[in-house]
Amino acid sequence: xxxxxxxxxxxxxxxxYTPTEVILAAKQAGLSAIxxxxxxxxxxxxxxxxxxxxxxxxxIVGSEFSCHYQxxxxxxxxxxxxxxxxxxxxxxxxxxxNRKKRNLSMIEKFNLKGIPITLEMLYAGNPDTVITRAxxxxxxxxxxxxxxxDQAFQKYLNSNCPFYVPRPKLDPKEIISVIKKxxxxxxxxxxxxxxxxxxxxSSMLDSLIEYGLEGVEVYHSSNHALESSYLKSMALSKNxxxxxxxxxxxxxxxxxxxxxxxxxxxxxxxxxxxxxxARFKS
Numbered sequence: 001x002x003x004x005x006x007x008x009x010x011x012x013x014x015x016x017y018t019p020t021e022v023i024l025a026a027k028q029a030g031l032s033a034i035x036x037x038x039x040x041x042x043x044x045x046x047x048x049x050x051x052x053x054x055x056x057x058x059x060i061v062g063s064e065f066s067c068h069y070q071x072x073x074x075x076x077x078x079x080x081x082x083x084x085x086x087x088x089x090x091x092x093x094x095x096x097x098n099r100k101k102r103n104l105s106m107i108e109k110f111n112l113k114g115i116p117i118t119l120e121m122l123y124a125g126n127p128d129t130v131i132t133r134a135x136x137x138x139x140x141x142x143x144x145x146x147x148x149x150d151q152a153f154q155k156y157l158n159s160n161c162p163f164y165v166p167r168p169k170l171d172p173k174e175i176i177s178v179i180k181k182x183x184x185x186x187x188x189x190x191x192x193x194x195x196x197x198x199x200x201x202s203s204m205l206d207s208l209i210e211y212g213l214e215g216v217e218v219y220h221s222s223n224h225a226l227e228s229s230y231l232k233s234m235a236l237s238k239n240x241x242x243x244x245x246x247x248x249x250x251x252x253x254x255x256x257x258x259x260x261x262x263x264x265x266x267x268x269x270x271x272x273x274x275x276x277x278a279r280f281k282s
Contacts, residue, residue, distance in 0.1 A: 002269035005259045006035040006060065007077065007217065007245025011126055012044030014134035016250030019048035023055050029259040033058035033272055035079055035245065040065065040095040041130045042083040064189060067170040069204050075189040076172060077217065078179035080279060085182035096130055098168050103131050105165045115145060133157045134252045173211040180212055185279060187215040187243050192227050205238055219244025221261030241275050
């Protein structure tokens with residue numbers, strides 16, 4: 001049975017593989033299709049397209065958007081985006097500018113405490129990357145401040161830490177609208193990572209459906225089988241489409257392999273077929 005991965009990151013955001021290396025890893029893993037879903041950017045898509053053509057991998061143009069539902073940060077995956085859509089690109093420019101302001105504020109906090117993080121250190125020779133907290137974690141590790149990236153988040157980068165700076169709260173209605181105007185389809189990413197109860201997830205989905213949400217990421221590296229089963233039932237009961245992916249980030253999440261997650265992930269091609277069929281019907 002053909003296998004796919006609809007949640008993959010490259011070094012265009014907070015992954016460590018180039019888009020070409022992502023495609024090569026997908027080929028080596030025996031995948032027939034992937035979605036490149038970098039945070040707030042489609043900068044890696046053209047390179048990925050060229051590599052995918054050579055490797056005969058089906059590439060879905062995607063991105064992962066951050067927004068807030070009530071007081072919880074959630075992520076929305078956009079699939080089948082038109083990467084040339086001007087409204088989408090304008091939105092990305094705004095999101096990246098917001099990230100830059102946040103990054104500078106966090107750098108200032110670290111510097112005031114004698115931790116010499118610089119913007120150049122975060123970019124690490126790749127000025128086009130979208131900087132996230134994963135880049136700060138890597139810098140802290142390189143400076144010897146922490147012994148692991150997990151420790152960096154626990155002590156310095158999570159929302160309850162003194163160096164954390166929140167980003168502007170964006171409305172999921174606005175994000176879903178941008179995705180749809182760019183010809184895309186909107187899916188809620190990894191619901192179980194928000195630490196909400198099933199009833200809260202169900203209520204959130206009902207709200208997002210009103211804004212145009214079309215699906216939910218049922219299969220994810222963080223889920224155990226029972227969670228995925230429950231999410232699948234919830235999605236089907238609401239006439240939502242199902243997606244799945246590893247959330248691969250290369251060495252930034254070394255325990256997650258492309259296509260395999262933490263070892264037990266399997267997303268069949270049928271999942272993508274169903275999404276494409278619904279897309280063509282709409």
